[in-house]
Amino acid sequence: MASKVFELIRQEAHRQKYGLEMIPSENYVSKEVLSAMGSILTNKYSEGFPGRRYYGGNEVIDKIENYTIDLAKKLFKVPAAFVQSYSGSPANMAVTMAVCEPGEVVMGLALLSGGHLTHGAKLSFSSIFYKAINYDVRGDDWKIDFSQLESLAKKHKPKLIWTGTTAYPFKLDYRKFRRIADMVGATLVADCSHITGLIIGGVHQSPVPFVDIIMTTTHKTLRGPRGALILVTERGLKKDPEIKSKIERAIIPGIQGGPHNHQTAAIAISLEEALKPSFKKYAIQITRNAAVLAKELGTVSETHLILLSLTNYGYGLGYQAQYALEEAGITVNKNTIPGEPASPFYPSGIRLGTPALTSRGMKEKNMIKIASWIKRVLEEIRGLDLPKEQDKRKDFLKAVKAQLHQNKNLKKIRKEVESFAGKFPVPGMD
Ligand SMILES: Cc1ncc(COP(=O)(O)O)c(C=O)c1O
Structure with a gap:
């Protein structure tokens, strides 16, 4: 007898087809992305990175991961990419661990102003293990309050400043964030999870020339499977020549074990689609x-x-x-x-x-x-x-x-x- 789960999937498919999905972080992936997600690649353990695995039998998996990394570097025009994070929140945790020591100051947009939990919200790892300072949007026009951000940055000297939003209907000006990050020597990280598809499509400014590190989920406007990419810019490599190995160490053994190879392959397919x-x-x-x-x-x-x-x-x-x-x-x-x-x-x-x-x-x-x-x-x-x-x-x-x-x-x-x-x-x- 078929599992009850398949009947429930059918019901959810009906809801997705006959309703209007208007949650801005959701999308529909292609048949090819779905096939890779449902493939036998889920069977394989591959802790480590291509050419440096703890398990045998990873010849093909190495090729898949290297291919995905190459696509990410090409699409975003960056020199380094990491594709193993299970999702956006663990990727943000890995970035924070790579940049900061526990207890150091991180700054991000407040949750109530449209920021994300992982950018310093109470009860999230980002304020449990780090000193989180939040900036806000202005009450009148709902836009980021850069004068508040500047004075908070001067006062608290953050190690990391997040730019990134979950409920912000305006374009972001990365140049303004860079100016403030430079004043205090902070590492500037763009979490463009929501707007990555718009950046690739050329309808939003790219953060690449302005920030040190980028994190993006792959499942929102980018239209891939659930997952995340961490990207390092030329600027980021110059700021900290050790940053690549720090990010790797944060991913594994820092917070993860074996990568989800079926997910990596599905990300590769969505990146191929985004290049068209x-x-x-x-x-x-x-x-x-x-x-x-x-x-x-x-x-x-x-x-x-x-x-x-x-x-x-x-x-x-x-x-x-x-x-x-x-x-x-x-x-x-x-x-x-x-x-x-x-x-x-x-x-x-x-x-x-x-x-x-x-x-x-x-x-x-x-x-x-x-x-x-x-x-x-x-x-x-x-x-x-x-x-x-x-x-x-x-x-x-x-x-x-x-x-x-x-x-x-x-x-x-x-x-x-x-x-x-x-x-x-x-x-x-x-
Ligand atoms: C800006 C931003 N960063 C990070 C995340 C976290 O992603 P995930 O839900 O995949 O952990 C989200 C998800 O909503 C987000 O909007």
């Missing part, structure tokens, strides 16, 4: 789609991502919007907004993006239609008296979901969304 001219078209379309969607929703986006404040509906209602949109077949996530007036658990915004929709071939006119569904859903919940966190009712989330699940207007929108989404092919499935 069609990838540039895809990247341009992501930002065009996001700009139109943002405008229709009454805000702006310069990237793939939209951060929408719902404070005109009340404070802390991001979860209501997330659940209502999910009922309508549209997947987004609740998110804090700068200066969040409610709590990080029940924040006042939603975060949405266009990479996955763009991979399905959707264009600007489709964004106008999608924005109209989103606005209808938001208007629908405005008219409902849904239970709130502030009511201090223990089961309020369950009650919100139950009420939304019965809503006839949301069901009607879902039908429209399903029939629309079903017409667009899904890479890797159709």
Whole structure:
């Protein structure tokens, strides 16, 4: 009898095909990437690096890893690449270990300003084992506060400064970060996980001329399998000629054991895909789609991502919007907004993006239609008296979901969304 898991995968495939995936860090990988992920390469142990393994039988695996490294160096135009990190968070841990001694100062954008956990958030390794100092975005225009960053850097003398965001709809100016890093002698690391596809496509400035090290996940706009790359620039090699061996040591034995060879091979395939001219078209379309969607929703986006404040509906209602949109077949996530007036658990915004929709071939006119569904859903919940966190009712989330699940207007929108989404092919499935 087939495992129950295959039936659950079928159900998830249905959700991915007939819904609108609008979480900005998600995407659809190709059939070729899926085949490599599901290949026999998962059977092999290969602790170490090409030509320097602890196990025998790695002749082919060495070729795969070297090929992936060469592709990464070519695509990003950097002299050194590491492809074994299991995902973005362990890669950021490896970078931090390579650059800093425990207890030294790391600086990153605050979680509530759209930074990542691994850039110095409370409870993450980055503030448990290092002294984390956070900078913020400004309350008025939501852009990075470089004057605060400069004065914090002068005061705390960080060893490492992170540039990188998870919920920031504006372009980053790496030159400004470099100027501040140079003032205090810090190593500057770009975590471009969200925007790597845009950088490769030429619609966002490249960090390569400005930073010492780059970390990127491979599964967001880059459209590869889950995983991460660590890249060192010419500048980074000059700053610390030992940095390559420090990164290797941080990966293994620092935090990892055997690499996931099936994942490495799938990363190679996604890098081959990103080197094709069609990838540039895809990247341009992501930002065009996001700009139109943002405008229709009454805000702006310069990237793939939209951060929408719902404070005109009340404070802390991001979860209501997330659940209502999910009922309508549209997947987004609740998110804090700068200066969040409610709590990080029940924040006042939603975060949405266009990479996955763009991979399905959707264009600007489709964004106008999608924005109209989103606005209808938001208007629908405005008219409902849904239970709130502030009511201090223990089961309020369950009650919100139950009420939304019965809503006839949301069901009607879902039908429209399903029939629309079903017409667009899904890479890797159709
Ligand atoms: C900017 C950034 N860095 C790192 C990560 C961590 O990646 P992972 O979830 O693969 O550990 C993320 C994931 O959301 C991210 O957005």
